[in-house]
Amino acid sequence: MTRFMVAVVVVVAAAGLLRWRRPAWYWLSLGVTFATVRVLVRYASVMDACGLTVPPARWRLALARMTGREAPEFRPPRILRLRPTRTGLVLRLKLKPGQDAFDVAAATDRLRHSFGLYGVTSREIRSGVVEVRMTGYDVLKRVQMPARLDTRPMRIPVALREDGSVHYRDYRAVPHGLTLGATESGKSVYQRNLVAGLAPHHVALVGIDCKQGVELFPLARRFSALADNPDTALELLEALVTHMEEVYQLIRAEQRISVAVPDAEIAADIWDLPEDIRPVPVVVLVDEVAELALYATKDEEKRRDRIITALVRLAQLGRASGIYLEICGQRFGSELGKGITMLRAQLTGRTAHRVNDETSANMAFGDIAPDAVLAAIQIPAETRGLAIAADSTGGWHRVRAPHTSLREAVNICNKHAHRTPDVPALAAFRPATAAVPSARVRLSKTAPASA
Incomplete structure (x- = not known):
């Protein structure tokens, strides 16, 4: 006994x-x-x-x-x-x-x-x-993604939901997204997971990182275009608008409208085109949108208005041409100037990490899911990566992305660097990258020994 x-x-x-x-x-x-x-x-x-x-x-x-x-x-x-x-x-x-x-x-x-x-x-x-x-337990305390994932073209698993299911970023269902979060809230890790998930897919990645490129330029081998200052960002966005117009001309030419063609076969976007002539889809990642909207002089104000106008045009018209926006920032309100609320209205997918005030949460969810505002402001500071994800249907979930270091994201982008497509309209903005070094390179020279 x-x-x-x-x-x-x-x-x-x-x-x-x-x-x-x-x-x-x-x-x-x-x-x-x-x-x-x-x-x-x-x-x-x-x-x-x-x-x-x-x-x-x-x-x-x-x-x-x-x-x-x-x-x-x-x-x-x-x-x-x-x-x-x-x-x-x-x-x-x-x-x-x-x-x-x-x-x-x-x-x-x-x-x-x-x-x-x-x-x-x-x-x-x-x-x-x-x-x-x-x-049965807190699945968001230590995020472990399942081995089997339902991956499809333009559908990326980025986080785990509180009910144990996988949270996907489906660009064909939700073309444009907004990600908000205070400093050290896990917003950058969420963005790395997004880039790492897109890297194996046939998609052109375009980055705008006005923090001198510290977030996106380490991943440059998988990007078709990068900009690290507002002036280059303006040129890049206007080039994307021109590319969008050319894609629409291609769709018009291949629309196949006739009496004998069934309605289901008439092309209305790039996904209805034959695969051999289909343009490559483009995902535009803006790391900090406030750096594009702030200005101090008259010339900077004119540049800012052109940038916001280009972003609004891409948000309103880009889906059918295969251009998708992923905009990140700490705040995204009317204080950033005219056109910002019009742009926010086009960003269907909303994700908010820990924010510093209730107003920031209202910017993300006040117009689509008021219940999510309270959940967003209750995220504790010590739980980095925890976020609230919602869309225009009013439903929302607590999600948390698995921790991905910058080194891991760089390795994934380097592994799939050969998949980086060449988009002629963006060739001028292709980042210059050197060959991957085979061994660790010393950062300083060793002084020769004196005789």
Whole structure:
């Protein structure tokens, strides 16, 4: 008996240590079984306590009165499927008549406490069917991307969501994006993940980094064009506008409009063109948009107006020509001058890391997802990389990108440097890069020994 008790204590201590140090391993080995049993055993009572049940049908009540039996209990939503995942459980429910998906969404915090899980979120799959995703541990504390990712052209996995699913940056669905964040909030790491994810794809990367290129120029081998000051940025953006107009002329020439051509085959953007003549898509990354909008003299003001005008034109017209904007900054409000709010209205995808004030969060989400504003200002300073991602549909998620050092991003860009396409319109802005050195190069010469 003593040996048995010692063995039990050792097993319990090992499980506790595993849960503390390696929560993912604990979940896959023990946690998923315990959580599944707990959910199934407590399901009916928890649904009743959370107000997610409906009265029995009238014919059941009438039958109980006629037979003298007890009245049937209230009915919870029916479980269609319970599926374990690497981070939690996925529960698919069939709602009863009179219930709504909002009822389940409003009860997610109570479900989290009742089932003893870390987090619970819900979304409506179709009419009457709701999917409840439950996480067994804090998946954003130590981000580990799954081995299998649903990668497609122009669809990049960049972060992990709080429900354990992968957050993708899909440029064909959400053409333009805005990323906000204070200093040391993890904004640069998010941008590195984006560049590293785009590097293996057939896409031209264009960078504008007015901090003298300290963020983007180390990745220059994978960029088709780079600018490190506002003057060069103006020339580059106007060259992109010219390139956009040429792509539209190509689409018009290949539109194939005739009576005999079905509507589905008529070209309206570059993705409808045959692959052999399709122009390469272009992703424009602006590291700090405020450096393009600020000015001190009349000449700088004229330059600023031309830059913002070019950005607005690319945001309004660039999607069909395969030009996508990814704009980053610490703030993005009307204080940056005229045209800024017009540009922000075209940036559908919004991502906000930790911000210094509520106004900055309102700049990102105030017009599309007001609930996300409160979540953005509650991001703790010590949790670098944690962000709120939202779009024009009003939905939002907490996400966190895996930590990618600048050295790792440079290695990925160097590995895929041969994929950098040559865009004739951007040839003048192609960064000059030397061959990759085979060994470490000394930064200073050694003085010759005196005789």
